[in-house]
Amino acid sequence: MKKIVFFLIITSLSFAQIDRVEPPFWWSDMEHTDVQILFYGKNIAQNEVSVSHGITIKNIQKTENPNYIFVTIDTKNVPNQDFLFTFKNKNKSFTQPYSLKPRKEGSKYRKSFDSSDMIYLLMPDRFANGNVNNDNVASVIEKVDRSKIDGRYGGDIEGIIKNLDYIQDLGATTLWSTPLCEDNDEKGSYHTYGQSDLYKIDPRFGTNDDYLKLSTELHNRKMKLVLDYVTNHWSYNHWMMKDMPTYDWFHQFPGYKQTNFKTTTHTDTNASESDKNLATSGWFVKSMPDLNQKNPLVLNYLIQNAIWWIEYADIDGFRVDTYPYTDKESIALWTKAITNEYPNFNIVAEAWLYNHAQIAYWQKNSKIAAIQSYNSYCPSIMDFMLQGLFEKGFLKEEKQEWNAGIIKLYDHFVNDFLIENTNNLLIFAENHDTQRFNHIYPNVQDYQIAMSLLATIRGIPQLYYGSEIGMAGSKDVGDGDIRREFPGGWPDHKQNAFTKDGRTTLQEKYHAITKKLFNWRKNKTVIHTGKTTHYIPENNVYVYFRYDNINPNDNKTQNQTVMVVINNSTEKQTIKTSRFQENIKNYTSGKDVVTEKTFVLKNDIEIEGKSALILELK
Template sequence: MHLKKLFALILLLFTLQLVAMAKPEALRVEPAFWWAGMASPDLQLMLHGPDIGNLKPELQHEGIVVKDVIKVSNPNYLFLNIDISKASAGKFRLQLKDGNRVVHKYTYELKERKAGSSQRQGFDNSDVIYLITPDRFANGNPKNDNVKSMAEKANRSDKSGRHGGDLEGIIQHLDYLKDMGFTALWVNPVLENNQQNTSYHGYSTTDYYKVDPRFGDNAQYVALSEKADERGIKLIMDMIPNHIGSEHWWMDDLPTEDWLNYQDNYKQTNHRREAIQDPHAAAYDRNLHTQGWFVESMPDLNQENELLAQYLIQNAIWWIEYANLGGIRVDTYSYSYPPFMTEWTRRIMEEYPNFNIVGEEWSLNPAIVAYWQRGKKNPNGYTSYLPSLMDFPVQNALVAALRDDETGWDTGWLHLYAMLANDFQYADPGNLVVFPDNHDMDRIYTQLNQDAALTKLALTYILTTRGIPQLYYGTEILMHNDAPGDHGIIRTDFPGGWEGDKINAFTGQRLTEEQRQMQEFTKKLLNWRKNTEAVQTGKLTHYAPYKGVYAYFRVQGDQKVMVILNKNEKPYDLALDKFAAQLNGKTKGVDAITGKTYQLDKKALALPPKAPLVLELQ
């Protein structure tokens, strides 16, 4: 009897093994779901599974029309182009058949769109953006620091390793952002980065539809967006259409022979961004810029492949709709294939006419930056639909202005004055994002040689000039990097974000007096800016700097603001006669920072040393 039971058990195990072996691997479908009622009637589905290329797809849903079934060189892929223009929301069955035998089944869903989704308002001049590197901001859930399926583990002592910050940490401190006065949140990439090392920064995507589990999951990202929205904060997603990580799941099974640039022969980009616009540039240099890889761990995507191009466009729209985004920041904008970026932005703006997208074009030449903005008439005929760009020229000029002395005819503040004069090159200079620093450069306090007074002047300018301001996390408490250029140090942990931190910037615990003053200064200026339309959208008129003083006005209707930035180490008497046209009967100004009233009906105004004045004119 015992042998019979043993034989039966062996037979059962053998049978189960055969069943398991016969069961097909799960079918991957991307995007996993979509929405009815989108502006574009077309939807492309990427199907991935073993040897599915010769299977016949069937879709059963009223209103859906299969336009094309596309087979590629890799038999593990199928692409379906379907028309959903007449389809209503609901679930339907997708089957892959071998003759009459069903090999794969998948329940696809067209979801109902949220009311007003297409008319969502993207970030704009009324906002101030707070930039966070999520791994370095706050660790809200230590349990997800290490995930078995993820290659790199947490090591807070490694400046280039993962420290454990996550989405839950950001959610837990949204009230801090709100109280400070921030109204938009740009989070460095949070999608899966299953790289062997230096995965914390997020710029080597290994799955375009999945949040990295060490940050949380897709549902938690949606929760971040919802909870931020409850506090009047828009969520901006950092997207990377140019390249992926070398551990992306595609790399084990590339869909086509031209999915990547230099797919079989790695070449690094030459970083010659200006070659795109240069009328004298060799085609070799232009092509190597856009087709070359950043580094060997970041394969460059070939966006001339129409299937890949559609995949990337749909992925961006999917995240906007799914996570209720208030904006997109595009990494390495000019490194992508230019015609593709035209279509990428056009399609997004077609779906969401009031949305905003800011591109990174790290050039100090405003003519190079202006080339990519929507509405710019370019000599070579290139058309862009990108609304906004990061204003690297102004950032660089601001630092030069503050670090340089005022002894020459073109030194000091004149760097900034002259750079702003280039605004005639932009189609919409008011829609540029201005910033003192970001995650890829030395912190502004470091750039200004840890001079708190100069840092206040820098922040005052950023928060009162034209454009949309962005501050990097920790700028408000004078975070700095002692090792210039070291990204791991630049992206230092925000104090108070980890249990056991002795210094807590969220509560003010153990901040130095100088740090507390800067935090309070920033908070006052941010919250004042929220309700001051003149510095959001008002006309800017600036006066040529003189003897270390730079002054400009922001005017919107009857509201006038006069900003005076004094670099002098001593008090300075500013003659007021040249401002008569702008003052125009205004006899006093109330400083938004200190609340002090200054009389403007005198010959001169006594300026405090090395300090800003932000005067609401009355």
């Protein structure tokens, strides 16, 4: 008994000098075999380091801060096992266990999200509070205060899990949650884009195990999970900010200087070096110190952390925040490292730009970027040009002119030739940073037009939570107003819009349209990967076709054609079908997806004002 007690005392003392190990473990049989492990503790760098089990240490790197040491080990062809690092200083030594875990079968070639999916975006703090016991946690600063527009409200992972059936029933196949790692800011921490610990789920959302449970629950439903990753900045309260590994781990001016937000300087051949530097090195805000990805230690830390979460939580894809605000050569290396590890893994970049060429630049193998000998290696980009049209109110322009009305939508798609892979564009009418669609267009008619577009054009549609019940909110009031509580997500809510009985008549109209369109879309390969032919709008009516076989007389099962008619005018319009004969060909009828009404194609088609028809041709 004395021997056991003595061993426990020695063991507890042996770990006293190590406060953090990151990544906390790794896996065998990975492409990333040179694993650089960060050990942090008081004067840890004063020690000599060795490792057991014949594992090779390839490099030991120390910095100006003696509390850090970076040890790179070679894991190539090393089986999964537990082993020990030994830290020795003179006659004193201590050990730290480490593990290489077995990799999940098929992990490398995991299927990611693509144009067959519909992504449901939510902010966990504002979606649903499934566990009121984690609303306030002693280890983090900010507590729940639902009276403040930018306060924490208490939504969590358990709230998401409890409502997965609702999300799936709506037609969504993929969940994108804004970041879930710890954000220990004093205020505004609910959005979690200022992360303070990249290996730990914020305790007010739950635990790492809860996140694994969310991933498992989604996969049990054959749904996918997208992690929102931030490569550009951390929180001012990140634990490294209090004791930096190196002075240049973050961009220093010294200290804070705000970015000029002009990420177009990446491509501008006339840009000054000072402007380019400030765009990528300046901080978003004072509470978000800007990471220096040119520092190899920083870049490798971000690569390993990203891979760690994919492997640990069985992630199906990334959305990357503020992608062009990083050093563009470094972010390309980061992206390539991940896609080398997971060849089918989809990553969508937030390149918030309102210019087709500028957006196209950031997609993998872009011919535009090739002019400057650049490749981001990022498979997918966000179609902010399309979102910008919605936000600027083109659907309110009920009279077609040279540059007004639905012609703007046509002019948007004529620029698709600039995009390397249009099927891998994320298409959306709003998200957590933009004006709410239902605030700009407070009516069901415009909502149906927008959803009909997202359900039938090229790309990967993304729906922002609450849009499907008509939720509004104004960015002019504050960001918190476009991130309201979902009705029914809190115990004190009097209404539960997660259920049909709990929705108002108007909310149910929004919901029914959304559910009908996106459940229809699920199995329509003609929409996922088909071609497009569109026609110049007339009288504010836009007509386009999606098809996957140009010969309608072909009896192959994949032969499909969908005719979409968008009437942005308030007046009923008559469409002469003879104009579209090159696509209609020998089809004789079309059945509308929403109303299930059949139209005879040899006759003219009447369409009500402010409405859309999606006709499956027969």
